[in-house]
Structure formats: C-alpha cells, structure tokens
Amino acid sequence: MIKKLMPIIISVCGIVGLILCGADISAGIGCGLSVCGEVVIPSLFPFMVMANFIAASGAADLIGKWISYITKPIFRLTERCATPIFLSYISGYPIGAAMAKRLFDNGEIGKRDAERMLTFTVNSSPAMAIFAVGAGMFGSRQIGFLIFGVHVISSVLTGLIFTRVFIKNDNSMSAPIKNNAAKSNLADAFVGAVSDASISMLGICGCVILFAGITRSFDNFKWSAMLLEVTVGCKYATRYGLPTVSAVLGFGGASVIMQILTLSKGLIRPHILILSRVTHAAIAFSLCKAALCLLPDRVISVLSTGVPNAVVAVNITAPVSAALLLLSVVIMASAKKAEN
Numbered sequence: 052m053i054k055k056l057m058p059i060i061i062s063v064c065g066i067v068g069l070i071l072c073g074a075d076i077s078a079g080i081g082c083g084l085s086v087c088g089e090v091v092i093p094s095l096f097p098f099m100v101m102a103n104f105i106a107a108s109g110a111a112d113l114i115g116k117w118i119s120y121i122t123k124p125i126f127r128l129t130e131r132c133a134t135p136i137f138l139s140y141i142s143g144y145p146i147g148a149a150m151a152k153r154l155f156d157n158g159e160i161g162k163r164d165a166e167r168m169l170t171f172t173v174n175s176s177p178a179m180a181i182f183a184v185g186a187g188m189f190g191s192r193q194i195g196f197l198i199f200g201v202h203v204i205s206s207v208l209t210g211l212i213f214t215r216v217f218i219k220n221d222n223s224m225s226a227p228i229k230n231n232a233a234k235s236n237l238a239d240a241f242v243g244a245v246s247d248a249s250i251s252m253l254g255i256c257g258c259v260i261l262f263a264g265i266t267r268s269f270d271n272f273k274w275s276a277m278l279l280e281v282t283v284g285c286k287y288a289t290r291y292g293l294p295t296v297s298a299v300l301g302f303g304g305a306s307v308i309m310q311i312l313t314l315s316k317g318l319i320r321p322h323i324l325i326l327s328r329v330t331h332a333a334i335a336f337s338l339c340k341a342a343l344c345l346l347p348d349r350v351i352s353v354l355s356t357g358v359p360n361a362v363v364a365v366n367i368t369a370p371v372s373a374a375l376l377l378l379s380v381v382i383m384a385s386a387k388k389a390e391n
Contacts, residue, residue: 079267083260086282091183091259096252098178099142103244108237125207126214131159132168139172140203143179144281144307145251147172148314155318162318167218169319170327171210173311175202175281175300184285184296194293201297201342205335213327258306259283280306294339301335302328 105114115134122133131154139147151169154160160168177199185195262280266287277284277295281304288295308324 075267076264079264080260082267083256083263083283086263086286087256087259089187091256091282092252093182096248098176099248099251100244101141103142103247104241105138105141107240107243107247126167126171126210128164128168128214129160132164135168136172139174140206141176143176144173144303145255145310145314147174148311148318151318152315163218165315165318166320166323167214169311169315170213170218170323171206171331173303173307173324173328173331174206175199175303179282180300183282184300188286188289188296197342198293198297198300198339201335201339202300205297205301205331205338208334209327209331212330213323217326218323254310258310262304262306278302278304280304293343294336297339298332298336302332 112134114137116130118137119130119133122128122136123130126132126136128136135147135150135154138150148169151160151165151172155162155165180199180202181192181195184198186192189195259280259282262276263283266276266279266283274287276287277299281299281302284299284304285296288299308321308328311319311324312321
C-alpha cells in the first residue's frame, strides 16, 4: 500500500513545491544549466567518448587482462571484473554500473561479484576531479590532481573493506566466464561511442539541473546540495575546504546513487550501496585532511594557485584533441578499407 501511495505523495509534493518555490527553482535550474555548459560538458564529454570507444572496440578486454593481475589478488574478483574497474576510474560514475549489468546479462560474472564490484567502482573520472573541480572550481589543476589521487586511494580502500570483510566471495553465486560480446569495426565503435556518451551526458546534465533547482529552493538548507548532486555539491563544498570537497566527490550524492541503482537493476542492494558511498566519503575526507597536514607549506602554496569558487570554462586539452584526431583518421582509413 505504501509503495502504491509513494508516487502520488511525491507528485503532489513536487507540484506544491513548484507553486510555492517556482522562482527559486527556476533560478537553480539556470545555475545548473550554467554549470553543465561551462564545466560538466566540456570536461566530461570527450573522456566519455574515448572510454566508450575503448569498451566498444575490444581494447578494454586486452587492458582488462593486464589489470586483472592486480585486481584479482587485491579484490578477489574474476578476470572479467577488471575491465569495469579500469573504466570506472577513467569515465566516471555511471560506467561501472552499466558494464556490470552488461557482464551479468551476458553470463560473464555472477550477482555476488557484480555487487562486490559495485561497492567501489562508483568513481569520479579524472576529467571531473582534475578539470571540472580542480581547474573549473579552484582554478588549479594541481589541486585537481591531489583530489583525484585521494579519490582513487579512497576507492581502493573502500573496495578492500567491502570485498574482503563485508561481502566475501561466494563461489555458489559466481558464473562461468563466457565471451559473448561481439566486436564491431572501428567506425561503428566510434559512432556508437559518441552516441552513448551523448545519451549519458543528457542523463547526467538532467540530474545536475534537477537537483540544482531542488537545492536552490532550500534556502535554509543549502548544505543539502552536498548530499543531492555531486557537481553542484562540490561547488558549494569549496567554501569548506578540500577535505569536504573530497568527501562530496566520494559520496556522489543522491543523484549518482539513483543512477547506479537504475543502471544496475538490482545487482546491488540499496543499503550496501549507500554504506559504501558513506565509507568512501569518510576515507576521502580523512586522507585529504592528513595530506594537507603533512605536506610542506611550500607545496600547499604551489597547489593553491587558482581562485576558489571561480567557475571557468574548461577547454579540451591538447592530448584529448590529438586522441580524437587520431580516432578520426582511423575511422576514415577503416571506412576506405571497407569500401574497397
């Protein structure tokens, strides 16, 4: 009965909120659009295209075999889990869940392995941490590198805790390794990568805009942005310092949690996912706090070269541009070969 009434209650509350706080919500949506246009899309989209291309072209399988020599003994996961682990650190939050669901549907991993993997593959991309947060919000890529380093170490520690302590391996819920994925040619892989990245960006920007509007309507509870949406939350958390920003980036916010639950479709229990996010946030906060206390003052002054809270447009870097150009050349060569 409660489950049936919940959508009605949420809908009514949403309508009432739009009527009472329409102006604030509109202003928040405008802020969300600005963040998407100036920070999120320029910094994330190229990396998402490249990550999707790596997965679609089959290159991730080869990379996964190399990485499995590290991931198998550390996290006690099967070889097939190495690729989602690798891509979760490159392309950002939703990719780990999407690839876990794909591998589970193909019978390549079991449900227990998928859940254990999803406790620590909910990660920020380097583009998000270094460019969107570091360069875009602090005006310093050095700070971005520090935040991303703390984020990765915190993720690994979270993985160790959940894969070795909370959710131990269970062979009865594992699946035999299969290889049913069909590899496409490079041209199709690139077109598909651009299409998938575009769809993902629409979802990400939609969540950013929605939760920015909701947050703006909470005049007396603006701190809730740090719990609702990671991009707006990080922007708000800059006033409290790097450890708080690291914690927000590790937690991901309600928006990311909802995306993971939607994409994984029951592969991870909600309370396990939330507990893993809280654990990641706590470890990230502690590590960043320790790093700032242990680093020399000269290093801190070098890191703090930017202007806090100055959101600037992030241009695509030269390596990314070169990589996209190289991919274009490969596509043209592939298309010419196909015509012949």
